[in-house]
Amino acid sequence: MTTLVTGGAGYIGSVLTAKLLDSGHEVIVLDSLVNGQKEAVDSRAKFVSGDVSDVALLKKIFAENGVEAVAHLAGYIEVSESVKNPEKYFENNYEKPKVLIKEMLAAGVKNIIFSSTAAVYGVPQEDLITEDHPTNPINPYGESKLKFEKFLLEQKKNGLNSISLRFFNASGATKEHGETHVPETHLIPILIKCALGETQEVDIYGTDYETKDGSALRDYVHVEDIALAHLLLFQKMVAGESLEPVYNIGSGVGFTVLEVVSAVEKVSGKKLSLKYAPRRAGDPAKLVASPKRIKSLDWAPKHSEIGEIVSTAWNWHVGRTVR
Numbered sequence: 001m002t003t004l005v006t007g008g009a010g011y012i013g014s015v016l017t018a019k020l021l022d023s024g025h026e027v028i029v030l031d032s033l034v035n036g037q038k039e040a041v042d043s044r045a046k047f048v049s050g051d052v053s054d055v056a057l058l059k060k061i062f063a064e065n066g067v068e069a070v071a072h073l074a075g076y077i078e079v080s081e082s083v084k085n086p087e088k089y090f091e092n093n094y095e096k097p098k099v100l101i102k103e104m105l106a107a108g109v110k111n112i113i114f115s116s117t118a119a120v121y122g123v124p125q126e127d128l129i130t131e132d133h134p135t136n137p138i139n140p141y142g143e144s145k146l147k148f149e150k151f152l153l154e155q156k157k158n159g160l161n162s163i164s165l166r167f168f169n170a171s172g173a174t175k176e177h178g179e180t181h182v183p184e185t186h187l188i189p190i191l192i193k194c195a196l197g198e199t200q201e202v203d204i205y206g207t208d209y210e211t212k213d214g215s216a217l218r219d220y221v222h223v224e225d226i227a228l229a230h231l232l233l234f235q236k237m238v239a240g241e242s243l244e245p246v247y248n249i250g251s252g253v254g255f256t257v258l259e260v261v262s263a264v265e266k267v268s269g270k271k272l273s274l275k276y277a278p279r280r281a282g283d284p285a286k287l288v289a290s291p292k293r294i295k296s297l298d299w300a301p302k303h304s305e306i307g308e309i310v311s312t313a314w315n316w317h318v319g320r321t322v323r
């Protein structure tokens with residue numbers, strides 16, 4: 001099967017591209033490189049530099065490659081930036097990919113898996129968040145993703161088969177691909193960069209949450225498990241199986257920020273300098289998925305122990321040649 005991966009030069013997209021290729025897909029990566037790196041794209045994939053809203057480019061990609069399915073990961077991902085500049089997020093995460101869908105349908109490409117986020121839920125009302133939890137995003141990032149989920153559902157009338165995957169905290173690395181963002185806003189790479197001496201200290205936001213050690217609790221799902229969920233769902237989609245429009249992708253287990261700190265200290269052998277700060281507005285105490293729905297389709301996280309997840313990320317960071 002030939003699959004177009006938008007955002008395939010980014011963190012999750014680069015892992016997904018490699019996994020799709022390993023399992024026999026032909027892959028075309030479309031990425032504007034606004035945040036990704038071309039070197040992160042597996043050399044077996046065909047790389048196209050460009051934007052998901054470039055009509056002429058999309059027409060060319062669909063006309064020349066026999067694309068059967070799209071994994072749409074391209075987007076902006078920083079919650080705090082979205083609060084400062086909501087328009088940037090609605091433009092890139094909602095308006096632009098609408099063009100991608102229009103061109104997919106014009107070319108007869110019907111299958112898409114969209115990278116959505118747990119941020120669509122807002123403040124959790126349950127310890128384990130199911131897909132039926134109300135969606136009340138509390139930042140423009142989550143809102144932009146929810147709007148696009150809704151747009152995809154509306155396109156069912158035009159023959160589109162879509163699935164939105166609500167990832168919790170993507171984490172870890174494979175041997176070849178890992179996480180680095182500029183600026184870095186995700187906990188594990190922030191801690192690792194500190195352990196490697198690239199930064200001096202780490203801010204820990206909130207010490208008085210109702211969790212076992214007062215720090216916030218999150219669900220860390222390994223990037224390889226996210227990729228495997230895509231593989232499984234693409235297979236079922238093209239086989240015409242009946243699927244839900246939305247799946248949580250999380251491990252179902254929560255770890256506190258301080259547990260993640262300990263895991264990084266253990267794997268690196270370095271004591272990190274922590275600066276305790278007040279809670280950040282909009283950061284809930286706990287965000288943990290109920291992955292029951294995706295587990296009913298024979299998916300289970302291969303990595304759910306935080307020490308092991310962190311060590312995959314550490315090994316990738318230590319082995320990186322380009323920093």
Ligand SMILES: NC(=O)c1ccc[n+]([C@@H]2O[C@H](COP(=O)([O-])OP(=O)(O)OC[C@H]3O[C@@H](n4cnc5c(N)ncnc54)[C@H](O)[C@@H]3O)[C@@H](O)[C@H]2O)c1
Pocket residue numbers: 006007008009010011012013030031032033034035036037050051052053072073074075076077092096115116117118166167168169170171181
């Ligand atoms: N990382 C996480 O923990 C997490 C959690 C939930 C959801 N997600 C979603 O998963 C997707 C991938 O996340 P990531 O961490 O790999 O992000 P990333 O920033 O590493 O990758 C995104 C890629 O998209 C590209 N891109 C952005 N806008 C584009 C556009 N208009 N046209 C073409 N390319 C464009 C960037 O250059 C980048 O390579 C995002 O949509 C994100 O919202 C990520």
